[in-house]
Amino acid sequence: MILGNLSYRYKVPMMLSATILLTGIVVSIALTWRTFADLRADLFRNAVEVGSVLSNTLPAALKHDDLWLAYQIIGAAKVDGESESERLLIVLDDEYRVYVSNRPDLFPVMSELRTQGEQLAKVEREVKRRPTLTPYSLELPDSDHIFTVIPMIDDGIAIGTLLIGYPRSLFLPRFLGIVRRVAYSSLIVLAVLLPIGWYLGNRAVKPLSQLAHCLGRVGSAPLEAVDCQLEEGRDEIGQLGVSFRQMLLELREKEQLEQEMVASERLAAIGRLAAGVAHEINNPLGGMLNAINTYRRHGVPDELAGRTLSLIERGLNQIGDTVSALLVEARSESHRLTPQDIDDVYMLLQPDVQRRSIRLGWENCLDTTVGLPSTQVRQVLINLALNAVQATTDRGDVSCRVETSGRLLRIAVANSGDEIGPEQMQRLFEPFTHFNEEGSGLGLWVTYQIVKQLDGRIDVARREGRTVFSVDLPLRTAA
Amino acid sequence: MTRPRAAWYRALFRLLLAAMLLSLSQAQAGGEGKGFKVGLTAVFLDNQTSFIRQWEKYLARRLGEPFEFVQRQSYREITQMLAKGQLDAAWICGFPYVRYRPRIRLLAVPLYHGEPLYQSYLIVPASDHVTRDIEDLRGRVFAYSDPDSNSGFLVPQVELLRRGIEPARFFGKTFFTWSHRDVVVAVADGVAQGGAVDGYVWDTLSQTHPQLTNRTRVVARSRRYGFPPFAASATLDQRRFERLQQVLLGMSDDAEGRRLLQKLNLDGFTSGDDSLFDGIREEVALFERGKR
Structure with missing residues (x-):
């Protein structure tokens, strides 16, 4: 269960290591087993070889009952080396009695195998049971020797049997030697493979853990801060990276959309509120102004009352101006927008621009009359351009561009002034948002209201060190 | 002219003499050597x-x-x-x-x-501490050196005959090693449980190859022959x-x-x-x- 919670950064290398280890063990066992089998086969072959050499001379010695010759023959088969010294050579006569052996102390001449213990009694029974003319290997489970039985043939008849026995204990040191050699070479291979496996495992898991880390940050950190260097590719993790990036992109779009919706809803609410308040104020305001007019026309005010009345009238007029500024209403009576309308704005800007030595870029791509009310569009352009001039520093850059693109009129106004702070950005189009002491704080509000009334959209962005306001207004058909 | 001629005769005479002497010595070698x-x-x-x-x-x-x-x-x-x-x-x-x-x-x-003079020895493996006499070897494997050997064959045969025992049926098995040395080897290795060996050979081996003779024990020494x-x-x-x-x-x-x-x-x-x-x-x- 602990393993289940472990990071893949450790799990995958561990699994790779385990696979390598398991492979190493399996290969080692297979090699050992194979070598061991070879060893046995070698011993049997060796025994048969010795037997076939002896079978050239031993049968004659048996036939002539020359015991000393037989002893010398099997003595001559002795080869230097520890394994050979432990080799048993027993010649049995045709009655399966020991004719001679290379260990007369253990197997005396004329003795019977069955007197040498239970194991050899079994060997004797087995040899008697299987008279043969071809050599075979005799391996009894509880015997401490492995015997090869080789008939001594004279003219097609077995006149005796040669038993060549190798002690099982002989296998153990050889077997251990093999195991040791295999183990050493396996260890060397593992020493090389394990770090490689660890490295590869780590490498494979790295994008995964990076992705996990990134995913973990989504939700806990702002989306803008979630920036992942993910490998993209066609493998699964690469695809995951691509999908993740796509998801992040969509999340950001959605978030932006939500923010925009919240902002526009808030602006709409403010608009409704402002319109309601303006309407409610305008009626009594009109009444009050009428009353003042009536009083002036028919009454005889003294000097103090006259001064007071004009003070009230000015105050009421200011309220009226403010309210009407808040209440942006589309006036339908304006004419269609012409290229000249745009150039007029250029002329209007000149005093401010020259005073502050601002470089004004002006691109009017409009070459014909378009289906938009000129007053509102001019109002928008003037507001944005004046704002831009105010926002930029002395000797700064301001550029305006008006063009048609398909069924849209596009206005883009850029300035090289400071970036708009996030606080201000949130309330950018609300009324009474001040960027400086001079303005009324209603310019962008009015602009926004006009754009909305014309079914257009307005965006602000920071591009290449410039703040860019762009307005898209759908063109109306000629009707 | 006389001087060179005389020298030539002298040389010829010497050559003939050498040839005669050579043939004489060869004749002697052929007859005698x-x-x-x-x-x-x-x-x-x-x-x-x-x-x-x-x-x-x-x-x-x-x-x-x-x-x-x-x-x-x-x-x-x-x-x-x-x-x-x-x-x-x-x-x-x-x-x-x-x-x-x-x-x-x-x-x-x-x-x-x-x-x-010399003797014949009756030997058994050194591991055999029991055998005191040739009769203790009844039914056992016995090594002779050569059927024409006195010490390695005749002596034990006659020893048994003297006791009224038929040698051919006394031992379980007998074999010839064709040399006294190999009788000692056969008994030392335990191929045979007894053997008859030339005493002089056994004594000499005990000086040159004690590790061989030490694996045998002399049970009996015959009279001198x-x-x-x-x-x-x-x-x-x-x-x-x-x-x-x-x-x-x-x-x-x-x-x-x-x-x-x-x-x-x-x-x-x-x-x-x-x-x-x-x-x-x-x-x-x-x-x-x-x-x-």
């Missing part, structure tokens, strides 16, 4: 080829003519070659010597511990017989000869007397009677 061929048997440690070569060289030098030792597998081959006159002499056992008289005659008898003698073919002429005898008897008189004798573990040679082998004659008589 045809060389000796002497057989050897396993009555001593005959597997020491380098020693035998040294002995050959020594004898050739002392005799002043080629000398060659001849070895064969069994006593019988050598004895028969000797009897047929194919060999001038041979070192054989007392048993065939007695049998082949008078076709062969006594040439020299080795002196062992100062006497021309005439040492295996050098016998000459009856056809060997008297003069060559005497020269060969002289050289053998004289071996103890020079350093090289003594060194060789020391290797043989012998003191020297004596001309000996045929009566030395009367003991063996008795044995043979008993043996022949037992066979009938």
